[in-house]
Amino acid sequence: MLHSFAFISIVLSVSSLATAESMAFFRSSGSGCPAHYTEWASVPHAPFSAGPLRIPSMRPPPECRTFTSPAVETAISRISAQITDPDIRQLFINIMPNTLDTAIAWHAPGTKDSADYPYTFVITGDINAQWTRDSTNQLLPLLPYAAADARLNALIAGLINMQAEQIASYPFANAYKPPARSGLVPGENSWAKGDSVHPPFDLRTVFEAKFEIDSLAAFFKLSTAFWRQQQQTSNDLLDMDLWRHAITTAVELLEKLQAPTFDADQRLTDATVRFLRTANSPTESSFGGGRGNPIRRTGMVRTLFRPSDDSVIFPFLVPANAMLAVELRALADMFDQTGDAAIASRSRNLADEITRGIYAFGTVEHPKYGKVFAYEVDGYGSHLLMDDANVPSLLSLPYLGFVNATDSIYQNTRHMILSLDNPWYFSNGTSGSLSGIGSPHTGFRRAWPMSVAIQALTSDDKQDIVNAVRLLAASTAGLGLMHESINIDSVDGKSFTRPWFAWCNGVVSELITHIVAQYPGLL
Numbered sequence: 001m002l003h004s005f006a007f008i009s010i011v012l013s014v015s016s017l018a019t020a021e022s023m024a025f026f027r028s029s030g031s032g033c034p035a036h037y038t039e040w041a042s043v044p045h046a047p048f049s050a051g052p053l054r055i056p057s058m059r060p061p062p063e064c065r066t067f068t069s070p071a072v073e074t075a076i077s078r079i080s081a082q083i084t085d086p087d088i089r090q091l092f093i094n095i096m097p098n099t100l101d102t103a104i105a106w107h108a109p110g111t112k113d114s115a116d117y118p119y120t121f122v123i124t125g126d127i128n129a130q131w132t133r134d135s136t137n138q139l140l141p142l143l144p145y146a147a148a149d150a151r152l153n154a155l156i157a158g159l160i161n162m163q164a165e166q167i168a169s170y171p172f173a174n175a176y177k178p179p180a181r182s183g184l185v186p187g188e189n190s191w192a193k194g195d196s197v198h199p200p201f202d203l204r205t206v207f208e209a210k211f212e213i214d215s216l217a218a219f220f221k222l223s224t225a226f227w228r229q230q231q232q233t234s235n236d237l238l239d240m241d242l243w244r245h246a247i248t249t250a251v252e253l254l255e256k257l258q259a260p261t262f263d264a265d266q267r268l269t270d271a272t273v274r275f276l277r278t279a280n281s282p283t284e285s286s287f288g289g290g291r292g293n294p295i296r297r298t299g300m301v302r303t304l305f306r307p308s309d310d311s312v313i314f315p316f317l318v319p320a321n322a323m324l325a326v327e328l329r330a331l332a333d334m335f336d337q338t339g340d341a342a343i344a345s346r347s348r349n350l351a352d353e354i355t356r357g358i359y360a361f362g363t364v365e366h367p368k369y370g371k372v373f374a375y376e377v378d379g380y381g382s383h384l385l386m387d388d389a390n391v392p393s394l395l396s397l398p399y400l401g402f403v404n405a406t407d408s409i410y411q412n413t414r415h416m417i418l419s420l421d422n423p424w425y426f427s428n429g430t431s432g433s434l435s436g437i438g439s440p441h442t443g444f445r446r447a448w449p450m451s452v453a454i455q456a457l458t459s460d461d462k463q464d465i466v467n468a469v470r471l472l473a474a475s476t477a478g479l480g481l482m483h484e485s486i487n488i489d490s491v492d493g494k495s496f497t498r499p500w501f502a503w504c505n506g507v508v509s510e511l512i513t514h515i516v517a518q519y520p521g522l523l
Helices: 037-041 070-080 086-095 098-102 132-148 150-169 213-230 240-256 318-338 341-361 408-417 449-457 462-473 502-518
Strands: 104-108 119-122 196-198 206-208 274-276 363-366 370-373 485-487
Touching: 070 086, 070 132, 070 502, 086 462, 086 502, 098 132, 098 502, 104 150, 119 132, 119 150, 132 150, 132 213, 132 502, 150 213, 150 240, 213 240, 213 318, 240 318, 240 341, 318 341, 341 363, 363 408, 370 408, 449 462, 449 502, 462 502
Parallel strands: none
Antiparallel strands: 104 119, 196 274, 363 370
């Protein structure tokens, strides 16, 4: 996501908590570490890879990293040893630990003796705030290594506790400020001042109050994945009372947001959430006086914003609803095993209603491609045919677990959105240049490396997968890190947005890890 308030400096005030592990990288006074990773990420560092791209070494020095996991370091060595291409190997070494190296803003590991729970605050990169969606995606690829590393396990549990605390207090936000007890100086978001938002929010805790249903789905996803990793029905690292409260709060809210705009007598129903803002871009506010455009009941859940943080046109965002359906079912499965029958039933019923709504109202007969998934619909028959690079996206539906990659409707949709019939797909027609899905968030002719990675993660064509990784490696502007978007007309990706975007680094490292595991010797 590109924000007009990007590149905010991060200032650390050392926490008074004796058990807190705080951002060593940003404690630069007298340490020799740069004050901000953006400085480090904007300059290539030796040694360089031996390949034609000469990928630099972009990990900060060990003493400047925000968290270190021996299990992750072992995985980096093991996986990189199986990559013969020197450029891709160095790229992987740079990006796989990027969140741990640079984005763990605060971690209080907790102590069993005092019954304290761990808490973790994860920034998305160059913005001093925690996005629920981003933070989940940043740590989720590292979960497989947590079983061998108790500190990493506590780090991930701490993020779940932090997300639960935030959602329990205000479930409508997409990004939050660090808690006062962290000692961190919170980032400021000038856009969030003077908003006409319902329910009102506390500027001391909320960084951005855009309501995005995929944020709640991301909280569910990290929670259930962590539970499966533990192979038990409870975990002493999680504040289960707080967590259950957050889950119940979220499920109740999602149920309310299935309601139509008007009742049977054409009177306005309770909007539950409204967002109105004076801005110079229509993507920064909501239609209908903040309520969003009108909807009919479909079983799906309405949202006001996309995972790009841009406002929706039609409030039923199909890929976000698909992600919700998958994660609500995973939540129900977990609750089945923990004996919470009531919330299991509610979660499963909601997932079923969403799924039926997607197939009844979220599919469209396209004159060229046949039946496809629409990006957004309203239940009245209006629909938007496009895709956005941010996940959840239509391209990512198999990655999310909603359909198999061979599903006929998905394949029709994939052909549509990976072509110029998707207004946000960009290609300059030149071989070897990055092509892919972009976003209204970054404007015209900017393809997102994240979409290229998802395209490869949802493909079984070995040549296409290898080509995608090579294009990604060549798109870093010689800086050896993934960026948010690339101007497709620039040479070697030298015109890009966001030099420090930990989420995308994680997705591309996930792709490379997947290739090494599934197709040995391919790289």
